[in-house]
Amino acid sequence: MGLKAKDLLTMEQLTPEEIELILHTAKEMKFIIKRDIKKVPTLRGKTFITLFYEPSTRTRTSFELAGKYMSADVVNISTAVSSVTKGESLKDTGLTLEMMGCDIVVIRHSMAGAPQLLAQNLKARVINGGDGFHAHPTQALLDMYTIKEKLGGFRGLKVAIIGDILHSRVARSNLQGLKKMGAEVWFCGPPTLLPKGLEQMDVKVTTNMEEALRGAHVVMMLRIQLERQKAGLFPSIREYSQLYGLNKERLKLADKDALVLHPGPINRGVEIAAEVADSVQSVINEQVTNGVAVRMALLYLMLGTKGE
Amino acid sequence: MEYILQNGLVIDPQNNLEKELDIHIRDGVIAEVGTGLSSPQARVLDLRGRIVAPGFIDMHVHLREPGGEAHETILTGCRAAVAGGFTAVADMPNTKPCADNEGVVELVLARSRAVGLARVYPIGTISKGQKGEEISEIGNLFNAGIVAISDDGKPVVNSEVMRHALKYAQIFNLPVISHCEDPYLTENAQMHEGYWSTQLGLKGIPAEAEEIMVARDILLAKLTGGRLHLAHVSTRGSVELLRFARQQGIQVTAEATPHHILLTDAEVAGYNTSTKVNPPLRSEEDVQAVREAVLDGTITCLASDHAPWSQEEKEQEYAKAPNGISGLETAVPVCWDTLVVKGGMKPQDFIARFTAGPARVLNLTTGISPGLPADLTVIDPQLVKKVEVSKFYSKGKNSPLDGRVFQGWPVLTVVQGKIVMQDGMVIGGREQDA
Numbered sequence: 172m173g174l175k176a177k178d179l180l181t182m183e184q185l186t187p188e189e190i191e192l193i194l195h196t197a198k199e200m201k202f203i204i205k206r207d208i209k210k211v212p213t214l215r216g217k218t219f220i221t222l223f224y225e226p227s228t229r230t231r232t233s234f235e236l237a238g239k240y241m242s243a244d245v246v247n248i249s250t251a252v253s254s255v256t257k258g259e260s261l262k263d264t265g266l267t268l269e270m271m272g273c274d275i276v277v278i279r280h281s282m283a284g285a286p287q288l289l290a291q292n293l294k295a296r297v298i299n300g301g302d303g304f305h306a307h308p309t310q311a312l313l314d315m316y317t318i319k320e321k322l323g324g325f326r327g328l329k330v331a332i333i334g335d336i337l338h339s340r341v342a343r344s345n346l347q348g349l350k351k352m353g354a355e356v357w358f359c360g361p362p363t364l365l366p367k368g369l370e371q372m373d374v375k376v377t378t379n380m381e382e383a384l385r386g387a388h389v390v391m392m393l394r395i396q397l398e399r400q401k402a403g404l405f406p407s408i409r410e411y412s413q414l415y416g417l418n419k420e421r422l423k424l425a426d427k428d429a430l431v432l433h434p435g436p437i438n439r440g441v442e443i444a445a446e447v448a449d450s451v452q453s454v455i456n457e458q459v460t461n462g463v464a465v466r467m468a469l470l471y472l473m474l475g476t477k478g479e
Numbered sequence: 480m481e482y483i484l485q486n487g488l489v490i491d492p493q494n495n496l497e498k499e500l501d502i503h504i505r506d507g508v509i510a511e512v513g514t515g516l517s518s519p520q521a522r523v524l525d526l527r528g529r530i531v532a533p534g535f536i537d538m539h540v541h542l543r544e545p546g547g548e549a550h551e552t553i554l555t556g557c558r559a560a561v562a563g564g565f566t567a568v569a570d571m572p573n574t575k576p577c578a579d580n581e582g583v584v585e586l587v588l589a590r591s592r593a594v595g596l597a598r599v600y601p602i603g604t605i606s607k608g609q610k611g612e613e614i615s616e617i618g619n620l621f622n623a624g625i626v627a628i629s630d631d632g633k634p635v636v637n638s639e640v641m642r643h644a645l646k647y648a649q650i651f652n653l654p655v656i657s658h659c660e661d662p663y664l665t666e667n668a669q670m671h672e673g674y675w676s677t678q679l680g681l682k683g684i685p686a687e688a689e690e691i692m693v694a695r696d697i698l699l700a701k702l703t704g705g706r707l708h709l710a711h712v713s714t715r716g717s718v719e720l721l722r723f724a725r726q727q728g729i730q731v732t733a734e735a736t737p738h739h740i741l742l743t744d745a746e747v748a749g750y751n752t753s754t755k756v757n758p759p760l761r762s763e764e765d766v767q768a769v770r771e772a773v774l775d776g777t778i779t780c781l782a783s784d785h786a787p788w789s790q791e792e793k794e795q796e797y798a799k800a801p802n803g804i805s806g807l808e809t810a811v812p813v814c815w816d817t818l819v820v821k822g823g824m825k826p827q828d829f830i831a832r833f834t835a836g837p838a839r840v841l842n843l844t845t846g847i848s849p850g851l852p853a854d855l856t857v858i859d860p861q862l863v864k865k866v867e868v869s870k871f872y873s874k875g876k877n878s879p880l881d882g883r884v885f886q887g888w889p890v891l892t893v894v895q896g897k898i899v900m901q902d903g904m905v906i907g908g909r910e911q912d913a
Binding site for chain 2: 260261262280282283284285287288302303304305306340343366367368369371372
C-alpha cells in the first residue's frame, strides 16, 4: 500500500488513512536515523532531486538526508546557481531534469501553485516542499508526527497556531491535516495578519493570544518576518512581541503538558522567548529529526513501494 | 456583390425593430429593408430561424499591435473579432509604444484597413506614456481618429489628472474609459480576496480596490460634467455605486465582461493561469450582481476585454503569468447562453448591449435602416457548440472556457456589405507579416 496520487502537493489531497500510514512509516524510519550506521538500501538506483527556488536550510537538508539515508542518488539544485538565472521557465527546468532520469522532485517555490505547474508537466512524482503562502505538506506531516508521538493522537486536542497566519503555508497545511485527524484548530494573530474567508473554514479565530492559549494542548508559534513590519502590517517588532510573543507566563494558560512547536528558524525573543524555546515543553529540536523521518517515509511510500 | 438576407428575425434596438424581414445589401450599404425583396444580381441567403442584428461592437479589446505581435496582431485579432460575430472593435492603447501619439493611432487604422475585416476604432491614452502624470495630446489623437481615451490596464491614480482628463476631453465629446483600481490595494495581488485566495495562498484583491476608484471617478464626473465610462465592472459595490450615480444624474456608463457575469473565483483552484485576469474573477455574489445589472440596464454595454497572450506567457507560475482572457471568440455565446438562455433576457435588450450601448458611448452609428453601412451580425440562437481554444483565430488561446458548451453562436458576420465570416469560418483578410 502506498499513496494514491502521483504527487504530494497539499494536505487536502490525503485521506486520514494515508496520513496514518505516513506517520506510522515515519516511526519505523526514525529508528534508522537513531542507528549508528544510518543507511538502508531501499531506494538504491532511484534518483531524487531537490529543486529550491527559495532559500532553505532545514527543509532542503532534511530532504537530502532522507534520500541519502535510503541510498537514493540525490541532486540538489538551488536556482541561484542554475539555468533559472538564464531565464529558463519552470516547465523547461522540470522537463530537463526528467529527461536526465529523475524519479522524484521536491520543489520549494515562493509562488503558490508552482508545484502544481511542475506536476502537470512531469511524469516524475513531485513533492511540494513549500509554495508561497499556499501549502507545506511535509512540514504539517512532521508537526503531526511530533504531536502524535508525544500526545498519542489528535482527537480532542486544542492546537493553537499563533502569528502571521496570512503568509503562512505551515498554518494552512496544518489546519487541513489536523482537522482531518479530529483536532480543534485555533488561529491567532493580529487582524492584519489573518486572511479573509477563515469563517468559511473549520477553524476558530481570535486576535487575543490568551484566548488561543487557554487550555491548548499544542502551541505552534510561527516565524514573523521583518518585511511584514515594513509593509505596515504591524507597527513594530517590539509591539508584536508584547502582544503575540510566547513567554513562560503566557504559556501557563495552556495545558500544563502543552507542547510548543515552531517550524523554524526561530526568532528568539520575538515570537518566542528563549526560556520557552529551551524549556522541556519545547519540541522544536525534535521536530527537525522528525522532519527527516517523515520525509524518508514519503520517499519510501512514493518510490519504494512502486509495483507492489 | 449584392445580397438579400431572407426571412431572418431582424432585431434592431436602435430603431426598436423586431420583425421577420428581408435585407437587401448593395455597394456596402443597406439598400432596403422589407418583405419579399428580390434583385436579379443578388445572392440570396435564407436566414430562417436566425437573428439578424446590427453589427456587434466589442468596445474593449487589446489587439496588441504594435509591440505585442507575439500575442496578437491586428490581422489575427480582426479574424478573431469577425469569427466571434463582431463587425467592429475598439482597440485599447496599451501597446508598445502606447497610443499616446498620432503615429500609433494612424498605424492601427492603416493596418486594420489593409486587413479589411472588422472595423477598428483606436482608443488613445489618457496620459502620456500611461504614466498617469500629464494628460495626452487628446486633440491630436482625436484628429487622428480615436473614439475614446483610456489608460486601461492601469488606473489614473492622481485624482487631479483624472479630473483634468474628464474636463479636457469634453472639447471633443470623448468618453473617458476608466480602469478602476486602487494600486495600493492590489500590489502583488493575484486574485479576488476571499475564501479562495486564502485557500490557495494567493494574495487577494479586495472588491474595494475597484469600488474606491469607481466612487472617486463618479464624483469626478460630477465635478467636471465629463463623460465617464467604467471598464469591466466586476463587483456588487461598483454596481450599487453606478445606480447611485444614475439617481444623481451623473453621466456615467459601464461595461461588463462575459467572464465577470459567468465565472467565480472558485475557478482559480488548480492554478490555471487562464483564470488570471484583472479585475479578477469575483465571488458568486458579485457575479450575480453584475449579471443583474446587465439584465436591468444599469450596465448598458458588454465587452470582451479580449487580452490575448502567447502560450509561454501563460504557462508560468500563477504569480508570474500576465492578466487577461482571450475573449473575442466566446463573448457572444457566453453572454447569450448566460443572459438570454439562462437569464431570460429579451434578445432585443441583449443585442443593445453589444450595439446601441457601446455605439452611444463611442459616438458610433448603429442600426439596420436603408443608407447605413451594411454591418450585420447574425446569430443562431439554437446552435449549441463547444469552445475549442485550439481552433481560435486569435493567437491567444488563454481562455478558461475551453471545453465548455454554450448555446447561441454567431453564424454570419457582414462588414460593409462583405461576408467576412460564415458558419465560424473567416473569409478574406489580407495576409501580412506576423
